[in-house]
Amino acid sequence: MKGAGTAAEDRVFAALANATRREVLRLLREEGPQPVQDLADRFAMRRPSLSEHLKVLREAGLVSEQRSGRQRIYRLEAAPLAEVQDWLHPYERFWRGRMKELGALLDRMPDDDRT
Numbered sequence: 001m002k003g004a005g006t007a008a009e010d011r012v013f014a015a016l017a018n019a020t021r022r023e024v025l026r027l028l029r030e031e032g033p034q035p036v037q038d039l040a041d042r043f044a045m046r047r048p049s050l051s052e053h054l055k056v057l058r059e060a061g062l063v064s065e066q067r068s069g070r071q072r073i074y075r076l077e078a079a080p081l082a083e084v085q086d087w088l089h090p091y092e093r094f095w096r097g098r099m100k101e102l103g104a105l106l107d108r109m110p111d112d113d114r115t
Contacts, residue, residue, distance in 0.1 A: 008061070009087070012080045015060035020045075021053050025062060028076035035071045 015021050024039060036054065040047045054074060057063040061080045066073045 008080070009083050011056075011060040012062065012083060015056050015062055016084065018053065018056075020050075021057055021062075024050075024053060024057060024074075025076060028063065028074060029078075033066075033073050033075040035068075035073055037071070039074065 016025075020043065023043075027039060027042060028034065036047070036051065039054075040050045043050055054063065054065070058065060062077055063074050064077050066075065
C-alpha cells in the first residue's frame, strides 16, 4: 500500500504512543545512560512492567541495552526519531502556512479599540 509505513517505522510510532515510554526516553536524553533499576525507581510500577516498556523501546531501536556485571544499562538511540521528524515535517509546513494565513486575516481586520 502506497504511503504505508514500514514495520520499523510502525514500531517507532507505537513505542512513542505510550506516555511511560516517552518519559523513559526523556530521562535517558536528559540524564544519560542509566541502569534499569534507576529508571524503575522513577515510576510507580513494578520493575517487570517497566522491563516490558524497555523491551518495546529496544525493539523499536530507540534504546540499547548494555550489560555491566549484573546491571543492564540503557542508552537512548535517537536515530529512529529522525524518521518521526521526517514524517512530521509536511505537517509543520501545513500549520506554519495556516498560521501565516491567520496572521494575515487578523492584520486585515479592523481594530476593536473604540475607546
